[in-house]
Amino acid sequence: MTGKSERTIFLADCQSFYASVEKADHPWCREKPVVVAGDPALRSGIVLAACPIAKEYGVTTAERLGAAMNKCPELVVMRPRMQHYIDVSLMITQIYKEYTDLVEIFSIDEQFLDVTGSLRLFGDPVTIARSIQQKVLQQTGVKVRVGIGTNKMLAKLATDIWAKKNSEGIFTLNPSDVEGKLWKQPVNKMFGVGSRMTGHFTRLGMHTIGDIARTPLPLLKDKFRKRFGKQSDIHAEVMWRTANGLDDSPVTPGTFLTPPKSVGHMMTLPRDYLENSEVETVLLELTEEVCRDCRSKGFMGWVVSVSCMCSPYEQPTGFSRQMKMPDPTNHTNTVFEAAKALFYRYWDRMPVRRVGIMLSGLIDDSGYQLTLFEDQIKTRALDKATDHIKERFGSAAIIRASSLRAAGQAMMRSQKIGGHYK
Known part of the structure; x- marks a missing residue:
């Protein structure tokens, strides 16, 4: 995992971020089902975040608030406070920077960390991940899940498919695990594949991530051209590389500062x-x-x-x-x-x-x-x-x-x- 030619990359994801921040600020609702949602009187009445308790009732992100309240009448609805969430996210970024200067913001609640050079200072990857979890929870009240891989894509897949689901909130996906663990997953678990793309893959006879990965790239490009048109080669290669857990891109601080x-x-x-x-x-x-x-x-x-x-x-x-x-x-x-x-x-x-x-x-x-x-x-x-x-x-x-x-x-x-x- 820590060989000279390999990197150690984290994708740190804040669990139900907006809802977690609200629960941290309002201790009285920590054991209650909480969602952050827009004004139901307007078209912004959409669930932006649902805490794990609310999700147990079947409440999902992006559904209409009325539908969510039908599932869970005792739902606690918090109005969004975007500036506050941004401030908390920046606080969490500073915590990550205590472990490495290579921190790349992926979204308001997800960040990549390259801790390759930090292992001899802070310990093995899992030890560092646990330390980050504890420090973020203590200082902000937010739980963090960490996917670990040798590149950004493996770290992202480790987070989305496994770390978000297990009790520890940590999962390592090595290149040697791709065939045995990743390829068995249904295609809709793959990063970048939504419901529409899942339908396209199903019609192409591809039901698992392995079905995509095992398809020779020239053949996959040909299938994409027939389905999506001549300009789909890049899309096909992105899907093929994702399915194979390939990613050469570095963790780049200041990504959002590019023109x-x-x-x-x-x-x-x-x-x-x-x-x-x-x-x-x-x-x-x-x-x-x-x-x-x-x-x-x-x-x-x-x-x-x-x-x-x-x-x-x-x-x-x-x-x-x-x-x-x-x-x-x-x-x-x-x-x-x-x-x-x-x-x-x-x-x-x-x-x-x-x-x-x-x-x-x-x-x-x-x-x-x-x-x-x-x-x-x-x-x-x-x-x-x-x-x-x-x-x-x-x-x-x-x-x-x-x-x-x-x-x-x-x-x-x-x-x-x-x-x-x-």
């Missing part, structure tokens, strides 16, 4: 929007958020994209289209006019339930093209001033008059992170 390829925002509306003025209000608000984010990161974009989903829920219609603008920009009004034109070109006039705006084709905004019809120096100075005020006093410190109308969502969104309340 983005696009900046976007999307929201599900609290009700169906049908009037032009209602839709334009939200389009403008989203455009303002996107452009503000671009300015804060020092980017402007060539390409604006608009996505839309329309009711009814059972058979929604919608589109996702993009267009290249004459010049790269991060100015709200300029991007809004392009987004608005794009929206009306493809909107089928059905009630709008979700809409999104994105800027891509990003370049550095330190240089920009002057035009005869717009005072770019003045508009950039104005954008900079309003951004500074919002950064200092909050995004609702300055809002457009249109956002004060019933359709406006800017005030509510200013209280949220990632679509959930701070």
Whole structure:
């Protein structure tokens, strides 16, 4: 396990993270079934996290809160506090960094650790994993499950398939165990395979992870091309490498600090929007958020994209289209006019339930093209001033008059992170 050519990688996963944080902060509900969920009066009434006790009643993540409460009438429902969860996640990152400087954030509740160089300081892998579990539990009240492998994929599979299920919360998956342990698992247990992909594999006659792994890669690519089209070779190779437990990627601190390829925002509306003025209000608000984010990161974009989903829920219609603008920009009004034109070109006039705006084709905004019809120096100075005020006093410190109308969502969104309340 610890040979010179091998690494020792952990995937540390926080159990029912949001719910665990709430239980740690509210001791009175530690023995009760707890879920963290959005507002049931709105379309955000979805279970974001369910504690193990709630799961015993059949409550699952991503189901509607009403359905969860039918399964468990005594369910304790906590509203999400996203900023607090982010803060706790960062606290846990600092604990991991006491064991290694190679920590890569995979999600808010999952992080990779390369502890290869730490074994002689802290002991064998299982000893280190237990120490991490104890320290995180003592300092945050959150339980951590740890998958151990010689690469990131083996560590991830060890966590998802075994460590989350056993009482110790630790499992080691070595390369020598792949054929005897991993290949026996049903295909839906494999990382990256959801219900739809499981259906595709079933129709291809592949029911276990081993069925994928034992298929020669050229043959698997051929099967994928016939099913998904000519551009599916990369997808086929990712699935084949995952099934074989192969992964050469290093644990990379600061992964989320790499420059983005696009900046976007999307929201599900609290009700169906049908009037032009209602839709334009939200389009403008989203455009303002996107452009503000671009300015804060020092980017402007060539390409604006608009996505839309329309009711009814059972058979929604919608589109996702993009267009290249004459010049790269991060100015709200300029991007809004392009987004608005794009929206009306493809909107089928059905009630709008979700809409999104994105800027891509990003370049550095330190240089920009002057035009005869717009005072770019003045508009950039104005954008900079309003951004500074919002950064200092909050995004609702300055809002457009249109956002004060019933359709406006800017005030509510200013209280949220990632679509959930701070």
